Amino acid sequence: xxxxxxxxxxxxxxxxxxxxxxxxxxxxxxxxxxxxxxxxxxxxxxxxxxxxxxxxxxxxxxxxxxxxxxxxxxxxxxxxx
Amino acid sequence: xxxxxxxxxxxxxxxxxxxxxxxxxxxxxxxxxxxxxxxxxxxxxxxxxxxxxxxxxxxxxxxxxxxxxxxxxxxxxxxxxxxxxxxxxxxxxxxxxxxxxxxxxxxxxxxxxxxxxxxxxxxxxxxxxxxxxxxxxxxxxxxxxxxxxxxxxxxxxxxxxxxxxxxxxxxxxxxxxxxxxxxxxxxxxxxxxxxxxxxxxxxxxxxxxxxxxxxxxxxxxxxxxxxxxxxxxxxxxxxxxxxxxxxxxxxxxxxxxxxxxxxxxxxxxxxxxxxxxxxxxxxxxxxxxxxxxxxxxxxxxxxxxxxxxxxxxxxxxxxxxxxxxxxxxxxxxxxxxxxxxxxxxxxxxxxxxxxxxxxxxxxxxxxxxxxxxxxxxxxxxxxxxxxxxxxxxxxxxxxxxxxxxxxxxxxxxxxxxxxxxxxxxxxxxxxxxxxxxxxxxxxxxxxxxxxxxxxxxxxxxxxxxxxxxxxxxxxxxxxxxxxxxxxxxxxxxxxxxxxxxxxxxxxxxxxxxxxxxxxxxxxxxxxxxxxxxxxxxxxxxxxxxxxxxxxxxxxxxxxxxxxxxxxxxxxxxxxxxxxxxxxxxxxxxxxxxxxxxxxxxxxxxxxxxxxxxxxxxxxxxxxxxxxxxxxxxxxxxxxxxxxxxxxxxxxxxxxxxxxxxxxxxxxxxxxxxxxxxxxxxxxxxxxxxxxxxxxxxxxxxxxxxxxxxxxxxxxxxxxxxxxxxxxxxxxxxxxxxxxxxxxxxxxxx
Numbered sequence: 001x002x003x004x005x006x007x008x009x010x011x012x013x014x015x016x017x018x019x020x021x022x023x024x025x026x027x028x029x030x031x032x033x034x035x036x037x038x039x040x041x042x043x044x045x046x047x048x049x050x051x052x053x054x055x056x057x058x059x060x061x062x063x064x065x066x067x068x069x070x071x072x073x074x075x076x077x078x079x080x081x
Numbered sequence: 082x083x084x085x086x087x088x089x090x091x092x093x094x095x096x097x098x099x100x101x102x103x104x105x106x107x108x109x110x111x112x113x114x115x116x117x118x119x120x121x122x123x124x125x126x127x128x129x130x131x132x133x134x135x136x137x138x139x140x141x142x143x144x145x146x147x148x149x150x151x152x153x154x155x156x157x158x159x160x161x162x163x164x165x166x167x168x169x170x171x172x173x174x175x176x177x178x179x180x181x182x183x184x185x186x187x188x189x190x191x192x193x194x195x196x197x198x199x200x201x202x203x204x205x206x207x208x209x210x211x212x213x214x215x216x217x218x219x220x221x222x223x224x225x226x227x228x229x230x231x232x233x234x235x236x237x238x239x240x241x242x243x244x245x246x247x248x249x250x251x252x253x254x255x256x257x258x259x260x261x262x263x264x265x266x267x268x269x270x271x272x273x274x275x276x277x278x279x280x281x282x283x284x285x286x287x288x289x290x291x292x293x294x295x296x297x298x299x300x301x302x303x304x305x306x307x308x309x310x311x312x313x314x315x316x317x318x319x320x321x322x323x324x325x326x327x328x329x330x331x332x333x334x335x336x337x338x339x340x341x342x343x344x345x346x347x348x349x350x351x352x353x354x355x356x357x358x359x360x361x362x363x364x365x366x367x368x369x370x371x372x373x374x375x376x377x378x379x380x381x382x383x384x385x386x387x388x389x390x391x392x393x394x395x396x397x398x399x400x401x402x403x404x405x406x407x408x409x410x411x412x413x414x415x416x417x418x419x420x421x422x423x424x425x426x427x428x429x430x431x432x433x434x435x436x437x438x439x440x441x442x443x444x445x446x447x448x449x450x451x452x453x454x455x456x457x458x459x460x461x462x463x464x465x466x467x468x469x470x471x472x473x474x475x476x477x478x479x480x481x482x483x484x485x486x487x488x489x490x491x492x493x494x495x496x497x498x499x500x501x502x503x504x505x506x507x508x509x510x511x512x513x514x515x516x517x518x519x520x521x522x523x524x525x526x527x528x529x530x531x532x533x534x535x536x537x538x539x540x541x542x543x544x545x546x547x548x549x550x551x552x553x554x555x556x557x558x559x560x561x562x563x564x565x566x567x568x569x570x571x572x573x574x575x576x577x578x579x580x581x582x583x584x585x586x587x588x589x590x591x592x593x594x595x596x597x598x599x600x601x602x603x604x605x606x607x608x609x610x611x612x613x614x615x616x617x618x619x620x621x622x623x624x625x626x627x628x629x630x631x632x633x634x635x636x637x638x639x640x641x642x643x644x645x646x647x648x649x650x651x652x653x654x655x656x657x658x659x660x661x662x663x664x665x666x667x668x669x670x671x672x673x674x675x676x677x678x679x680x681x682x683x684x685x686x687x688x689x690x691x692x693x694x695x696x697x698x699x700x701x702x703x704x705x706x707x708x709x710x711x712x713x714x715x716x717x718x719x720x721x722x723x724x725x726x727x728x729x730x731x732x733x734x735x736x737x738x739x740x741x742x743x744x745x746x747x748x749x750x751x752x753x754x755x756x757x758x759x760x761x762x763x764x765x766x767x768x769x770x771x772x773x774x775x776x777x778x779x780x781x782x783x784x785x786x787x788x789x790x791x792x793x794x795x796x797x798x799x800x801x802x803x804x805x806x807x808x809x810x811x812x813x814x815x816x817x818x819x820x821x822x823x824x825x826x827x828x829x830x
Binding site for chain 2: 005047055056057058059061071073075076079
């Protein structure tokens, strides 16, 4: 199981929690697992998210590896000017 | 691309400063910008724009315009695709109004005619009946319970119950217990700040030439930061297959984020399809101001608690951003960047995305971050002054470093904030004496940087030269950087490499040139493509020598046996291999297509000296120093240019630039005469210090440099001006009337 940290604004959509546990080996599985467990997160994830894995911010790569002890944070999709 | 750790020494080409390959074309007028595109039988277009900030469109009568001699066609919203959803719907609604004009300057119809003059005459003949509606342009007013509603149902699920429908997105993040942290502080300061919307101020207005036939096949030439994105959006808005629209990016006269989206391109395509002729559409400066995307204006509250020794015990911020008449103000970045420079146990940040009757905001260099730094670094400056602390030492005491839990959540990888602060502290500027009416300000700034989808091809020629084909429009000298990185890998001179920006039919997908990603991502891809080509070169040498490919290495532009056991062969230069490549296996190319995910974040520290004339309130920036972590400067002169450009734009944003709206909700300063950007005489020489803390995610350690440089200036200048004036300035721009008012208020007690 991977502990996934949500930004506080998502708490209401994840049963009041900002840390949830998901069975996942990749970033894609983290996102799919989050939606399966908390369907209310679908819109936020569809709107675009980045995933920080052990400090590395992954903007797109669903196949990036996630380990059980990885530090995982969901962030809003990064873009720039 | 697997990395063994960035190369940090032994460079031959990287780190040098040759002339940019596009320089001669640009200074001699040969370079082709958006408005230079021509086609046989081309028509010229003009757009009818709303004179109201908010109005229902009752009817549009185009008959008189269509009857004008020389007019070939007119389009309205009815000529675009229906059934779009999400951001594509928002973009279409912005490109051409539906039932309601949402801001002064909103497009409602467009005309194509045989000359620009006839097109401009014709738009005056388009009769639009409006029902004027109440409007709101201020972010705080738009959140008030009695504010007119821009669009019901625009809010997403993140918005807490009870907020006005104009609040369309909400962000909250942080960690620890801020109340406990504030209780532990010796001094807590809470303050309110505002910033006005500013425009990116690029020299070149938006321009395009479109050709779209009834068969659904088209071509588009335009000035853009990302033509694959233009292709995708335009195809959706005019209802054709993406692959049937070929888009070519022109040279670009500045973008700074404002050319990452579309405004006129779908209109030109719709006109072209209807007229069955190519159509050229060029915005004038007034249209650029009224109807392209400026940055958000803000209203912010920041509270920070500090111990007498300078330790920050807690920090919180509320950031309200208006993004015009559509969702999208970058409030989450404002919130996430606000406290990122500091290692905080207790931090909380909240953001509100608010709709108003203004044009749809667009990205502007590190969108959202400069405003956050203005508020946060102003309060830190206030705390340092109250507690008698050194501003750089205090920032060093609290600085984020590798392993720090960032204010937005994850732990930082290797970062260079401490190094920028140490370099600023050691710089002679920091301790130089100040003159009368002068003050010094310091600020840190943070930006994430971005990676994104990237494709690059590198092709070798028979004569031993090389061409690199990238898909990221060159907005800051990136072609020179790509050529330097390829020269480094191939071992051939920089001058023997030509870098070209491909059109959408000539290369795989490339994300927009944004997020300071180009030198990082296209650079990484160029290095990988060159290594791919080198592998093939080594293969040809191995075949010639009759040894294993693994027994060949590439050094100094030559294939060589890897050691004595590999055999005794003279080095084989690149040009010798390519001279016979057609007969030894065919052309030699290198490719790379991927989404690299290692863009390192970046920090900067700025020092500014400002002089305020107490009589007039006019500010002069008398000295400016930028210290920033570039990871590795590929072309140091262009890195310095990015540092100086960010500081120059920040000076304009801090001191003079602002969107001024009248009571009627119309923009009052839609020309450079009234919208005051800095000119050369407003700027001092801007000194730069390039700090290099390698990014582990790039083969040479590159971090993006294009955006971080605009994060600290608003705050650093505000701190300098406040010190010079002897009164804290809370609102940008700090124009002479505002400074005079602050001085008068202080005098009146």
